[in-house]
Amino acid sequence: MLKSKVAVQVISSGILPDDAIMLGETYLKQWKIPHVQPVMLKFGAFRQPVKVVSVERFDGMRIGQNLARRMGILASTSLRIQYRSETSTLSLGPLIGVLISRDDPTARDRPFGSITLFCKELVDACAVQGAHVYFFTPNHIVDNSSTVEGWVYAGGWRKIIVPAPDVVNNRLTSRKLENKSSVQQFLREVKSRHNTAIFNEKFLDKSEVFEALQKDTALIKYLPESHVLRSQKMLVAMCSKYSTVFLKPVRGSLGKGIIRISRLDKDSYQALYATVGGTRRQHFASLLKLFSSISGKMKTVRYQIQQGLNLIQIGGRPVDFRALVQKNETGKWTITSIVARTAGTNHFVSNLARGGTLSTARExxxxxxLTGTQAQDAPARLQRAALEIAKGIDTHIPAHFGELGIDLALDSSGRVWLIEVNSKPSKNDNTPLPDQKIRPSVRNMIRYARHLAEF
Incomplete structure (x- = not known):
């Protein structure tokens, strides 16, 4: 079996010219790498013709400091290696760039705020799998698409110039940032010029997801009736059909701005508004008055109106489920985790930001x-639904996704329903990890990046 991972040592530039590298002879023999004529060294968008010096009884690679600096490598590391004889290219990698919303250079220990621990965990996981990762924001993108300014970890966080990566994981949490012309131009250019793979390319709107999945007859069973709220007539029609409906901002997250409307009797309605402090209630004598109260907001916020569901409960508090689905080392969707989220007291949404609590789905x-056989096989049905929905997103939405947070619900009869799909699952989990363990979700992200970069 070919040796596919190599320990890369950075040595003094005086020992080795900038256009040469040392490589253990086992690698040269196994990969049939020539050591007479130069080969092209590739690391992300970086290219440099180098002569390969064979070293007996040495199981690694040595590169000079100047060459390492131009590659964005500050210290000895472990990387995947691959040689393609048809192009005489010796590739190291994968080089992964994680595009994040913001950084704070003055906070040296926490330059990325609440996701700093996730970023360090990714660095540690890359060291194990033989990959290299850096982090950059829209402000780090320069006119030249071959390089960016990025944060690397080498005994501490440092900002340096790095090559454009083999793979970009788009972790932007702001639509405004994602839609910046400089960001979109950079993503287009690295794709076309450097064959960079980009996953989680874009945000998903609630209406976009439901309209796309309705095209798939196998997925309709998971979809509560949903429409973009455009008129009072639509509100009246849905409230006539269902005793409870939900209004959700098409571009909302974390349960912000959700309104639950329930019919109390023939003419009166109750609206529950999700707020940080709890639930605010308001009564309306008619749907006309209710619609009038939200019509002002509808000028700036698009709402999706959705059939209300009678969710399973624990002690009177509704429960839903977040499935994290990720593509693996062969590019196939897999379930990484499914957790249950129980709404907090005085809340009708289950988000942790609203006081919700986590547990396993089975617990x-x-x-x-929920009782009987419907309860026993519920976890398996949730898993099946999550995988089918992820595949449906791939089929019906023209964008590249590598991980999705899929929110599901079980109603009181045990039926599985889709609530929403999030293309930017949260990475704010700052729970300390025992013995520097790396979560499966982080390992899987790197495995998929290796698949994309063909390492």
């Missing part, structure tokens, strides 16, 4: 008001 179902 939540066992404590809920």
């Amino acid at each position: 939540a179902v066992s404590k809920s008001n």
Whole structure:
């Protein structure tokens, strides 16, 4: 079996010219790398013709400091290696660039705020798998698409010039930033010029997801009736059909701005508004008055109106489920985790930001008001639904996704429903990890990056 990972040592530039590298002879023999004529050294968008010096009884690679600096490598590391004889190219990598929303150079220990621990975990996981990762923001993008300014970790966080990567993981959490012309131009250019793979390319709107999945007859069973709210007539029609409906901002997240509308009797309605402090209630004598109260907001916020569901509960508090689905080393969707989220007291949404609590899916179902065989096989049905929905997103939405947060629900009869799909699952989990363990979600992200970069 070919040796596919190599320990790269950075040595003094005086020992080795900038256009030469040392490589253990085992690698040269196995990969049939010539050591007479130069080969092209590739690392992300970086290219440099080099002569390969064979070293007996040495199981690694040595590169000079100047060459390493131009590659964005500050210290000895471990990388995947690959040689393609048809192009005489010796590739190291994969080089992964994670595009994040913001940084704070003055906070040296936490330059990325609440996701700093996730970023360091990614660095550690790359060291194990033989990959290299850096982090950059829209402000780090320069006119030249071959390089960016990025943060690397070498005994501490440092900002340096790095080559454009083999793979970009788009972790931008702001649509405004994602839609900046400089960001979109950079992503287009690295794709076309350097064959960079970009995953989680864009945000998903709630209406876009439901309209796309409705085209798939196998997925309709998971979809509550949903429409973009455009008129009072639509509100009246949905409220006539269902005793409870939800209004959700098409571009909302974390449960912000959700309104639950319930019919109390023939003419009166109650609206519950999700707020940080709890639930605000308001009564309306008619749907006309209710619609009038939200019509002002509709000038700036598009709402999706959705059939209300009778969710399973624990102690009177509704429960839903977040499935994290990720593509693996062969590019196939897999379930990384499914957690149950129980709404906090005085809240009707389950987000942790609203006081919700986490548990395993099986534990939540066992404590809920769901019973019998519907309860026993619920976790398996949730998994199946999440995978089918992820595949549906791939099929019906023209964008590249590598991980999705899929929010699901079980109703009181045990039926699985889709609530929403998030293309930027949160990485704010700052729970300390015992013994520097790396979460499966982080390992899987790197495996998929290796698949994309063909390492």
